[in-house]
Each structure stands twice: as C-alpha cells, then as structure tokens.
Amino acid sequence: MNAAAPSDDTLIRIRGLTTVLSGKKVFDALDMDIPRGKVTAIMGPSGTGKTTLLKHITGQMRGDAGQVQVDGKNVPELGREALYALREKIGYLFQNSALLTDFDVFENVAFPLRQHTSLPEVLIRNIVLTKLQAVGLRGAAQLAPSELSGGMARRVALARAIVFDPMLILYDEPFVGLDPIALNQVLKLIRTLNQTLGITSVLVAHELDAIKQVADRVFLIANGKVVAQGDPKTIAGDGSPWTRQFFGGEADGPVPFQYPASDYAEALGFPRSGA
Amino acid sequence: MNARIERDNIVTQSLGQIGACGLFLLQILAATPRSLRRHVRETVRQLWFVGAMSLTIIMVCGLFVGMVLALQLYHVLSIFGGTAATGTVVAISIYRELGPVITALLFAGRAGTAITAEIGLMRATDQIAAMELMAVDPLAYVAAPRFLAGLIALPLLCCVFSALGIFGGHLVGVTWLGIDNGTFWSNMTATVDVWQDIISGVVWKSLAFGAVVALIAVFQGYTAPPTSEGVAYATTRTVVASSIAILALDFVLTAFLM
Numbered sequence: 001m002n003a004a005a006p007s008d009d010t011l012i013r014i015r016g017l018t019t020v021l022s023g024k025k026v027f028d029a030l031d032m033d034i035p036r037g038k039v040t041a042i043m044g045p046s047g048t049g050k051t052t053l054l055k056h057i058t059g060q061m062r063g064d065a066g067q068v069q070v071d072g073k074n075v076p077e078l079g080r081e082a083l084y085a086l087r088e089k090i091g092y093l094f095q096n097s098a099l100l101t102d103f104d105v106f107e108n109v110a111f112p113l114r115q116h117t118s119l120p121e122v123l124i125r126n127i128v129l130t131k132l133q134a135v136g137l138r139g140a141a142q143l144a145p146s147e148l149s150g151g152m153a154r155r156v157a158l159a160r161a162i163v164f165d166p167m168l169i170l171y172d173e174p175f176v177g178l179d180p181i182a183l184n185q186v187l188k189l190i191r192t193l194n195q196t197l198g199i200t201s202v203l204v205a206h207e208l209d210a211i212k213q214v215a216d217r218v219f220l221i222a223n224g225k226v227v228a229q230g231d232p233k234t235i236a237g238d239g240s241p242w243t244r245q246f247f248g249g250e251a252d253g254p255v256p257f258q259y260p261a262s263d264y265a266e267a268l269g270f271p272r273s274g275a
Numbered sequence: 276m277n278a279r280i281e282r283d284n285i286v287t288q289s290l291g292q293i294g295a296c297g298l299f300l301l302q303i304l305a306a307t308p309r310s311l312r313r314h315v316r317e318t319v320r321q322l323w324f325v326g327a328m329s330l331t332i333i334m335v336c337g338l339f340v341g342m343v344l345a346l347q348l349y350h351v352l353s354i355f356g357g358t359a360a361t362g363t364v365v366a367i368s369i370y371r372e373l374g375p376v377i378t379a380l381l382f383a384g385r386a387g388t389a390i391t392a393e394i395g396l397m398r399a400t401d402q403i404a405a406m407e408l409m410a411v412d413p414l415a416y417v418a419a420p421r422f423l424a425g426l427i428a429l430p431l432l433c434c435v436f437s438a439l440g441i442f443g444g445h446l447v448g449v450t451w452l453g454i455d456n457g458t459f460w461s462n463m464t465a466t467v468d469v470w471q472d473i474i475s476g477v478v479w480k481s482l483a484f485g486a487v488v489a490l491i492a493v494f495q496g497y498t499a500p501p502t503s504e505g506v507a508y509a510t511t512r513t514v515v516a517s518s519i520a521i522l523a524l525d526f527v528l529t530a531f532l533m
Contacts, residue, residue: 058408084410092408098401112409115313115416160409 011036011168011200012057017066018224019052026052027063028224039194039201041215041232043208044222045246045255050204051095053221054170057202058090059083071167088116091161091169095176097153099145099160105132106141109160116164131159134189136182150177158186162193169193171203175210187214208236208247220246222255296494302414303422303493309412310419318420325386325421325489326428330435332385333378337436340373341365341443349452358452362459363466365444370472374437376525379484382429383517387492390421391513394496395506403497418493425489430481437477475532483524488517 012034019027026049034040042050055061056068062076069075073086099108109128113119119127132138135155145153154177161169171190175183191214193199205211211218212232220228220235220242227242228235236247245253261267310318344365352358394417397403403413441463448454467473492513499509 060404060407080412084412087408087410090408092405094401094405096401098405100402100405101397101400112411115409115411 009036010034011071012202013067013069014053014056015067015069017056017063017068019049019056019061019063021052025224027066029066030221030225032219032226034200034202035217036200037194037198038216039190039203039214041203041205041211041218043204043206043211043218043220043246048222049224050221051172054092054172054202054204057170058087058092088164089167091164091166093154093157093161093169093171093174095173097145097150097157099148099153099156101145103145104141105137105143105145105148105156108145108156109163112160112163127163128159131163132156134162135159136185151179151182154178155182155186158189162189162199165197166199168200168202171201171205173205174203175205175207183210190214208232222246227254295498296490299418299494299497300490303418303490306412306414306419307423310415310423314416314420317416318423321420321424322428325382325390325424326431329382329385329428329432332381333432333436334439336377336381337374337439338443338446340377340436341369341440341445342447344368344373344440345444345447345452349448349454358454359458359462361448361454362441362444362463365448366441366463366467367472369437369440369444370467371476372525372529374433374440375476375480375484376521378433378436378481379429379488379521380518382425382432382485383488383492383514383521386425386428387488387513387517388510390425390489390492391496391499391510392506394418394421394493395499395501395509398497398499399501399503399506418497421493422486422489425492426482426485429485429488430478433477433481479532480525480528483528484521487520487524491517491520 010033012032014030014032014034017027017030017032018025030053032053042053044050052061056063057070057075059075059078067074067076070086071089073082075083075086078086099105100111103111106128109131110124113124113127117124129138129141132141135158137152137155137159140148140152140156145156148156154174158171158174161171169190174186174190178186187210190201190203194201203211203215215232218228218230218232218235219226222242228238228240230238236243241254244250245255251257265271345361348361348364349358352360352364394403397417403417406413406416445459449456449459495509495513495516499505
C-alpha cells in the first residue's frame with residue numbers, strides 16, 4: 001500500500017524501511033507519513049514491530065534499508081550530537097515507564113530539565129509540579145518509583161515525557177494498566193497537548209475505543225507493511241480482510257493466530273486420521 | 276575433537292570479551308571529559324556509594340589481616356630471635372602486597388558486584404534506554420562516573436586498609452605479645468621505603484586494580500543480558516574476572532616495580 005503523498009505537513013516520513021531481525025523481515029519496504037500537529041495511532045497484531053518502528057523514529061535502531069525522516073532529518077544518517085539534539089525535541093513514553101529508580105517522582109520528572117537547562121530551582125519546581133498536576137500526581141511528588149502502582153508509574157513517565165513541551169511525543173502502549181478515571185484523564189491530556197501546544201503525538205496501542213476518542217488517523221501494520229490506514233471511526237468497517245480480522249478479534253484471517261509449529265495431533269502423539 | 280572445539284570456543288569467547296572490554300574502556304575515556312563537565316555530581320555520588328560505603332568492611336578486614344599477620348610472624352620470627360622485625364615485616368607485607376590485593380578483592384566483592392547489578396537492572400528496566408531518549412549519554416552519566424569513582428576510591432581505601440592493618444599488627448605485637456613499642460616503630464620507619472613500598476604498592480598497584488575492577492564491573496553490567504539470569508551471571512563474572520585480573524596483574528606489576 002502506498003503512503004499518502006509527502007507534504008510540508010508531514011513530520012515523520014518513512015520510505016522503503018526494511019528491517020531484518022534474527023532472520024525475520026520485520027519491515028518490508030514500509031512507507032508511512034505521520035502528519036504534523038495531529039494524533040496518529042499505530043495499531044497491529046502483537047509482534048508486528050510497532051515498538052520497533054518507534055525505535056527507528058528515535059534512532060535507537062537502524063533499518064537495513066530505507067529512510068526515516070523526522071522534521072526533515074534522516075535519522076539513520078544523524079551523528080551522535082545531531083541525534084541527541086533531535087531527541088531533546090521528542091518525548092517518549094515507555095511501555096514499562098522506565099522511571100529512574102534512584103530518584104523520587106519529582107526528580108524523575110525534573111531529570112530532563114536538570115540535564116539540559118540551567119533553570120533556577122524555583123522554576124524547575126513550578127514546571128515539574130505543573131506537569132504532575134496535569135497527570136493528577138502532584139501529591140505523589142515525594143514517593144519513590146517502587147511505591148507507585150503500574151498506572152501511577154505510567155502517569156509519572158507521561159509527566160516526564162511532556163516536561164520539555166516537545167514537538168513530538170511517542171507513546172508506547174499508554175493505556176495499559178490505567179483505571180477508567182486515569183484513562184480518561186490521559187486521553188484528555190493527549191488531546192489538550194495536541195490542541196493547545198500543537199504537539200504531534202504517535203500512539204502505539206490496541207484499545208480501539210480509546211483511539212477513536214483521541215486519534216486523527218490510524219495506521220494498521222501487519223506483515224511488515226501498512227495494510228490499512230484512515231479515520232479511526234471508520235477504519236474498522238473498511239471491509240479489508242486485515243481490518244475485519246484485527247478489529248473483529250477473529251482467529252482466522254491473514255494474520256495467523258498460531259505461531260508456526262508442527263502438526264498438533266502429531267505433537268500430542270495421536271495417530272493421523274487415515275493412517 | 277569436541278573437547279578441542281569447545282576449548283577453542285572458550286578461548287575465542289574470552290579473547291572477544293577482552294577485546295570488547297578494551298573498546299568499552301576507550302568509549303568510557305572518550306565520554307569522561309563530557310562526564311566531568313556535565314555530571315560531576317554523579318561521580319561524587321558514586322564515590323560516596325563505592326568508597327565511603329565500603330569503609331566498614333575495609334577497616335574491619337584491614338584490622339584483622341594486620342592482627343593475624345603479626346601473630347603468625349611473631350611465632351615464626353621468635354624461632355630466629357627476630358621478633359623485633361615483626362612491625363617491619365607486617366608493614367612491608369601490607370604496603371607491597373596484602374593492602375592493594377585484599378582491598379581490591381574486597382572492593383570487587385562489595386562495590387564491583389553492586390555496580391554490575393545496578394547497571395544490569397537499569398538496562399533490563401529500560402532506564403538506560405530512557406536516558407538515551409532524553410538525550411542524556413549513559414556512557415557519560417552512568418558508566419564514566421562509576422569507573423572514575425572506582426579509580427579514585429580504591430587507592431584511598433587501600434590507605435585506610437594499610438593503616439588499620441598496621442594498627443592491628445601493633446595491637447597484637449606490642450599490646451598483646453609485648454614487643455617494645457619503640458623497636459616496633461623505629462625498625463618499621465627505618466626499613467620501609469616510601470617509593471619502593473608505599474608509592475609503588477599502595478598508590479600504583481591500587482590505581483591499576485581500581486581501574487581494572489571498575490572497568491570489569493561497569494562492562495559486565497552494561498553488557499548483561501536484560502534478564503534476571505543475565506544480571507546474576509554478569510555479577511558472578513565480575514567477581515571471577517576481577518579476582519583473576521587482580522592476581523595476574525599483581526604478578527606483572529610486582530615484576531616491573533621491583
């Protein structure tokens with residue numbers, strides 16, 4: 001499937017990305033255009049390389065071929081200094097939060113500010129408390145990461161990801177482990193960041209209901225390619241076998257549910273019928 | 276044939292590890308100026324963690340090593356009527372060999388394993404990746420401060436170990452066994468050479484051991500597979516590799532410094 005025609009409104013432009021990991025082709029000449037200032041969701045079956053795609057965007061991984069351009073810069077070609085300069089403009093929310101266990105919640109959120117700015121302490125405090133208030137955890141500022149639940153840790157990681165008001169935020173499974181109240185607040189926060197600051201957001205998630213509320217565009221990837229894309233409210237009904245299987249939760253379809261294996265009956269030691 | 280292939284694999288893997296460790300050292304050295312410029316507080320924090328927090332074990336062990344050394348030497352030297360030399364032999368043994376070697380072995384067990392486990396878990400829980408994505412170089416923020424802290428802490432800990440060791444020797448030799456206090460100290464000060472014994476032993480050997488132990492500990496943590504088993508193996512490898520490296524390097528340094 002061809003991606004949309006590139007334009008100046010495109011923040012991330014991926015062309016012909018091919019990546020082979022352990023002999024398996026994760027991306028096969030993948031094309032994707034992620035629009036600037038919008039919320040884009042990337043969906044797909046487990047193991048299709050959604051998180052790997054985020055790693056290509058941030059330069060943590062390099063493909064075997066193809067281009068990954070972020071804000072006009074081809075990430076695989078960037079040197080260390082240029083890559084770090086780009087990363088200062090990107091917020092990243094990890095699946096497992098990845099909070100620094102040596103620091104409390106406040107210092108975790110303050111960490112990027114302390115490393116990259118010489119702001120006075122009072123200003124750092126105000127920025128951090130503002131971000132913690134936004135995720136509803138200002139009162140937990142002095143807690144250690146080990147004292148947080150999974151959902152709370154994710155919200156702290158979100159506060160850390162937005163502390164610099166980046167141009168782009170990459171969310172890796174942001175809704176996992178959130179209770180309905182926190183989920184709603186995080187959805188609102190993603191929307192608000194996008195609308196008030198014009199921050200581009202890319203979400204890797206499986207929750208279609210949540211994505212319908214927040215995303216402007218959805219890409220469905222499978223077999224190393226974009227197999228469907230469009231409006232999150234209508235993509236489920238576009239009629240393709242990929243969307244029918246994925247959004248319908250069916251075991252049968254183009255995406256195999258079973259990992260390749262030998263014959264089941266043979267593995268259990270039953271005689272083959274007709275043998 | 277299989278045994279030969281296995282032996283060749285072990286040799287290849289060991290040489291590969293040593294080569295990778297050497298390249299890692301170059302990366303740390305390249306990141307050190309950046310680390311000192313931007314993260315000097317982290318180096319101080321690590322110095323406290325690996326240095327000050329190791330003081331208790333170093334002091335207690337130094338005291339007992341000096342005590343047992345004096346006790347053994349007194350009984351051996353009394354055969355030849357040379358008990359007056361107890362202080363001298365205790366001091367030279369500690370300055371030249373026991374001080375740097377035992378301090379380094381204790382340091383590898385106490386601080387080296389902690390460094391490996393900490394960095395290994397930081398990698399397993401994506402903390403290292405998070406730093407990279409926040410545009411903070413983990414080599415400058417995590418690896419270099421711990422390497423520098425080990426390099427600085429070990430000679431200082433060796434001084435403390437040596438001082439406590441000699442105090443322990445004095446406690447047993449003079450206070451308990453009745454060697455004359457003046458003889459104990461005067462023989463020691465007359466025989467111990469500052470350059471030959473203290474500088475080459477306590478300073479040069481400790482610096483070399485500090486660099487080797489800290490490098491192995493940081494390298495093992497940094498390259499540990501991100502699993503519980505991977506971190507556990509890496510921690511064990513830190514102790515084994517450090518111990519072998521300390522004793523082998525001790526022989527080489529002694530041969531050159533004598």
